[in-house]
Amino acid sequence: MSYWSLYFLAKVGMHYSGKIALQWSLNLLLLAFLVWPIASRRWQRARLALALPVAVVLFYRESYLPRPERVWSQLSALSSFSADYMLELVQRLVKPMEVAAAVVVLLLYSALAKHIRFSAIAVLAIVSVPLSVLMQPDAGGGTTAGMAPAVQPSAGPAGTAPVAVANDPDSQLKAFYAAESQRKLVLSAGGQTPPFDLLVLNICSLGWDDMDFVGMRNHPLMQRFDAVFTQFNTATSYSGPAMIRLMHGTCGQMPQKAMYGDLDPECYTFPSLEKIGYRTQGLLNHVGTFEGYGKSVEKFGSLTGKMVDSSKAPVHMQSFFGTPIYNDYALLSQWWKDRQTLGAQPVALFYNGISLHDGNLVPGLSSRNSIDTFKPRLATFLADLDKLLNDLEATGRPVVVMLVPEHGASLRGDKLQIPGMREIPGPRITLVPAAIKIIGGKSSAPRQGPVLVDQPMSFFGLFTLINDLMGNSPYAENARPMSARVQGLPTTQLVSENEDLVVMGNQAQGYQLRLGNGGWVPYGQ
């Protein structure tokens, strides 16, 4: 058996610490195959040649890694990263203490293997896995048996009946998407000119959990908003899909696979804004070349020829692949100045900022590690936003600011992901501080901080609120207060996706993760 027992024991250990889902019966089979006495040297070698790839494939299937094609495509994206960011990632992955511990275990194992029958211990360890499941109070086989439905499919638009709640997660997911596909919001300002400009701030790498992690959840800037969404789900943990979901935000949530096919043209947010009288514009604080981001914004936002040039703005840091990142405040305050020359037609701006992305190099800070640099970068960003809000307020022109981050930074990481890794779209990454602020007109009435919206919500709920503000001007005499407007906004239960990984559920009943192989496992963080 040589070192094979260590392979099984290590996997059982990883199973109990929640890092893999051990397939105990296949492991027992493999172990039996390995311990079967064979005299011939040649046959022993043949057995080893067969067992090694089987062991690797089995381990891969038990891990929570996405399918190999996905891993491969992600690895090829790494080639565009700068060398010192790659080094930074390797340092996060390989912890000296863990390497030292592994060496100690290996030495101990070698020394003790002559005296202790580790193969017998390995058998007992593997068998303990099904036994431990049987001993659980509500054991019943299958990971989801006995579990309450994690997702209550959200009610459709007014007038449609809620869908029956299914028990197994695949049916729940199907029911969720069936209900979401019925949702469509037709933007309308009641036939009038929309009463305000709309500034959409789509910020990369800012989650509630990141703000918690650096102790800035209750930053005074958040108090300046009129509505703050504490359970806003971006439904993804990567920039490209996040932008597409935002640009498609006037319709219900669609499966990730549908996003790159033919979409209903009436679901496109920015063309819909244009239809009701907006001049639309786009602005990025970066060059937009990574994974064709800029081109996608033009495509999904219908913003070709409407992108504002950012290349003259001051550079305040370098991205993880070595390109300039422009100062958020400089760009946005300049845009606002230029906007004043554009006349009365309301303007809707899509702004994308990546100042908080992992691996950015900030002048004066030697580290690229977000653990060191995120807090000062966030402080700068929030101060910039604060100054921008002052500028917006100073002109008196009515404008609604929509803060809607793309996804969190995964600053804390979790059991399955190192800090900064966002492959599994867990709630710590996809729940972000979305917020709305109404500026100008008569909106300066004294108020007591923002209205908190703590229902599960996504883009559809956010745009329903924007639509309400457009149709029932917040600047009118006796305008409805925000607290009344957020009542009854359409909720969206948490379902988040990346390629073939899906996370769904809620905090009370727990989250479930669908793996690349289609199986579901409970997703603890």
Ligand SMILES: [Zn+2]
């Ligand atoms: Zn992003």
